[in-house]
Amino acid sequence: MVENMASVRKKPNINTSPVDISKYFGYAVSVDCVIFGFDENTLKVLLIKSDLPEFRDEWSLLGDLVGLNEDLDSASYRVLKERTGLKDVYLEQVHTFSAIDRHPAGRVVSTAYFSLVNVQHYHLSKKDHELHWHPVEEIRHMAFDHKLILDTCLNRLKEKVKTEPIIFNLLEKKFSLRQLQYLYEAVLGIKLDRRNFRKKLFATGFINDINEMEENVPHRPGKLYTFNYSKYKEGSKKNIVAIDF
Amino acid sequence: MVENMASVRKKPNINTSPVDISKYFGYAVSVDCVIFGFDENTLKVLLIKSDLPEFRDEWSLLGDLVGLNEDLDSASYRVLKERTGLKDVYLEQVHTFSAIDRHPAGRVVSTAYFSLVNVQHYHLSKKDHELHWHPVEEIRHMAFDHKLILDTCLNRLKEKVKTEPIIFNLLEKKFSLRQLQYLYEAVLGIKLDRRNFRKKLFATGFINDINEMEENVPHRPGKLYTFNYSKYKEGSKKNIVAIDF
């Protein structure tokens, strides 16, 4: 087989040569937000009822199409704000889902975000019967590929809370160690030893005793603490060399 | 302010009601692949020269627009295969980049993948002067937002090699412990103690001594090993509860 160099016409490519991209306009791009909250010692996710005939009575994530003049982060912030009224929430991109038939309306490529909100700061509108907090553990199926998206985001959350202090976004600024421990247990799905948990948290040096106590609890009130973000930001990250497999 | 329920017309939404998505057709979707290789004890990445006037003499990742009938994983496998001839390579989605002005051709939302290939299995075509392996450490800037994409993928790689045995994709099936250690050092950017490294790796139980030796090395030849994937797959994952911060 003789290869003729001159005949090797380079295929136009998006990264190397000018191309007309408009013949590829046939997708919509969307974001879907997995909004986690912590309530009644349970990890919950905020879902909306789908009215699509294909998914009658199924629940779906909160999402929206991405406008032609916004990026994905902006779009997911917008969804959060429109649906919950919350701003300045923790939001992290996780994965983009692109199965060809994932949406009945046509080709919709969707980027999943997870968000951590304080359910105390968000009071569901009494009028809005469509939105509901669901315990994550009880969800069996959802509309579209949203169960897959939820599972993917939950796994990411589980990994992330082990190495970064994002979990505090799910609590009030002031929290007791019991609340924090129950939260870790709900997220990780395991039981933790109380004394070891306290030692470990205090050992980070980022837990501030603010000399306040719980109130109106039906038992001995615990101390309240805050997470010291500014000290955390200064601190140098350890270079963990694990090789766990 | 009186709220009139009847006047609260629900906005059509992609997840809850039937919508015509075609008015959102104005993006192209692409994939960009960060192809890592290990050569001369250095972590390298395969880049192509951009011919775009905006990025004259800059290097870019290998990528392509995603066809209307393929998903993102398929598209990135296709790019790998078309550019390197390699199939069955390790490929992992990392992040989707969507800044509005990230591409001069228009609105291109790009999903980044990283790939781990064995540079011995891939011999650069002598004719293809456009493709080149670059030491990751020496790259200062690239076309588009590709330096950001590279950094993001490198960080993901660094995290992932600590907990999953993907690093072996960068080596031959049979490897010496020296090669493996240098590879870990190149990826993580740190020095490791030789004796402790050997102990740790053997302690996993997944390193098979195959009773073969290195050949044609200018020093005492070392033993060759393989990674026992089937034993790894059987093994149960540990439940690591870190809380490192």
Place this chain on the structure above:
DNA sequence: GCAAAAGTGTTCACATTACACCCATGG
């Protein structure tokens, strides 16, 4: 006084680190 959870240390097992000498091969 009873129920519920707060607060508090020690011990043991295990994992990680630091560290130095002799050996095998090619040239």
Place this chain on the structure above:
DNA sequence: CCATGGGTGTAATGTGAACACTTTTGC
């Protein structure tokens, strides 16, 4: 015989896990 890296063990330190009793508050 020299250069290069292969192969090996031990002691010290640090980390994680297990575990029980007394105290405080609301009711």
